[in-house]
Structures are given as C-alpha cells and as structure tokens.
Amino acid sequence: MKKLSPLKLSIIPLLMFGFGFALVPLYDIFCQVTGINGKYYQVADEASLRLVSAQGEKVVPLRLLADADSRDVWHFTPEKKLLEIQAGKMITTYYEITNDQDVEVTVQAVPSIAPGEWSEYLVKIECFCFNQQKIPPHSTVRLPLQVTLSSKAPEEVSHLSLSYRIYQSEPLGGTF
Template sequence: MKGNDVYLRRSNRRTAIRLGAVVLGMFGFGFALVPLYDVICEVTGLNGRSASLTGTSAPAVATVDTERTVIVEFVAIRNQGLDWGFSPAVTQMEVHPGRQYVTHFVASNRREDAAVGQAVPSVSPSSAARHFSKTECFCFTRQAFGPRESREMPVAFVVDPGLPPRVERITLAYTLFELKDTASGPRGQSDERGT
C-alpha cells in the first residue's frame, strides 16, 4: 500500500507541475499576443497598419513618379459620445508617389474642462498600407486640449512609388478617442508615445 501511495504522490506532483507550466505558458502567450499582432499587422499591412503608424520615420524615397497621381482621401471619425469637433482640413488630395505632402486635421474640445485625446489611424485598402508612410503625425502622441481649445494638427506623408498600379485611391482615416484619467505632459505630448 505504501508503494502505491508514493507512486500516486509522485504522479500527482508531476501532473501539478505540468499543469502549472501550461498555465504559465498560456499567461505568457497572452501577454505576447499584442506585440505579436502589431508586428504581423506591420509586416502584412493587415488592418491598415504600416510601419509608420508606430512613430518611426518613413524610409527615404529616391524618386518621384510625376507620371502617376494617386488620390488620398482623409476621413475623421469621433468616438461615439465624444464632445469634440474633428475634421480634415481637406477631404482629398491628388499626390505623386515619392513626393512628401502635408495636410492638417482640425480638432476642438467643445467642453468647459480640459481633455486629452488620441487618434488611431488606419489606411485602406490594406494592400496600400505598407506603401503609405507618415513622417509627422499628431497620432504619434496624445493631444492635450484646454477648455474650448481648437487646433490644427499636421500630417506629413509619402506614398511609395512601389504602390501597386491597380491602387488609384487611398483612404487615411483617424478615429479620435478621449483618454480619461491620464496624466498628460505639455500640450500635445505625453510621457508615452501613442500607437
């Protein structure tokens, strides 16, 4: 009987250790999913994400394709219930791939108290995302607004000449969210970079 008890204890201990390892592995995998998803989106252009959405500079483009024009549309979306004004200064531009362009979005806090917002970008079609680079963007940082404050926020971008010929129109959309209970730094910046 003693031999059986010892065998059961060892068996139970091994099972508990294996289950603990599985739980720790699942926990670690859960934490790894977000950065893994970001990398996959960046590499594949999935969900309209490109390398420039993380705040990195666009690669230097050697040539400007003056023979080709692409229409870039700008869309501004406010998160539901957000009492802000948010719109593009222009709704579309005709651009030559390889040349840098600058446009602006206009945001205004309509409330009587200060607020902090963050814009989340997306590019469509998804096949164009890897060919659309932002060198400067208000979406890279949190935007702190005083009561009733309005501001023009610049976006500098380049469309890569390697954009597939079938893509004639690109849409750059921003969804603006309010960040509640955040400690923001100076106007338009924070301690952490936004994505």
C-alpha cells in the first residue's frame, strides 16, 4: 500500500494559509466584477469616454454625500447634494474642504457607491479621490469631481449615491 507522507500532507495547510491572504486580492477582483462593496467605478479619460458613453436619454439622480472621520476636525461637504446625470453628458461638481488647523494636512478621500452592483455605471473622468490632497492651514479648498453615466446602464438603474469619506493620511502612502 502506498503510504501517505505527513510532509506532503502539510502542504495543504501551508497552501491554505497562503489562500487566506490570496482572498484579499481575490475579494478585490470579485468586488470589481460584482460591485459588492461599491468601491469600483469606471475611470475614463476624454477619448475613451466617447466610446463608452454615447449620448443617452436616461437621466439618473446622483446623491452626493460627505463623511468626515469622527476624530478629524475639517469641514467637508459637497457643494451640490443632488445631481442629475445623463449618459454622454459630463458634469463637474465640487466638494469643499476646510482645514482649520495650524498645519498643512494631507488627506485621502475614499469613495463608496450605493447600490454597489450599479457602481460600474458611474463613470468618473476626474476625481479628487484619485490622489492625495494637500490642504494648507486655515484655508478652504474646492475639490473637483467630474462624472457621467455609462451608456451601458440598463433600464433598472434608477438612482445612485456616491459618498466620500475623508481620512488624514501620511504623505506618500503608508497604505498597504
């Protein structure tokens, strides 16, 4: 009878330990495909935009929300709380952030879209969340956001909500 080697068997737990970590990028891919956690939207530049979004009839209300971390003291609000987005029509809007502190802060905005499964139909051309933002002391900065609706959005897409939560971050990453 062929014997099962315990060393060979130990490969399974080792692989599974790795698999635990592999779940992190797998989850990201999974989210991207299914839109589970509402983090994934389309990013387009002007050229490709013409390809993805031909002018459409469909108008969808987009609700803008802002959400500052409870330990952070800046004021962060959208200039407009409600937009109507239409495929092929670009809309530029602004968020306002005020830094009352005596020092410059670097912040990163993290978006979340609800319902998550429709997040792929929100196309962003320009967003302050793409990069970290430096806010000088005692000043208010207008952060631009340029969005449109994907022409691929099916009929049942009836509304979208886009929320930004803002975090103070170390300049140059420090994120994993």
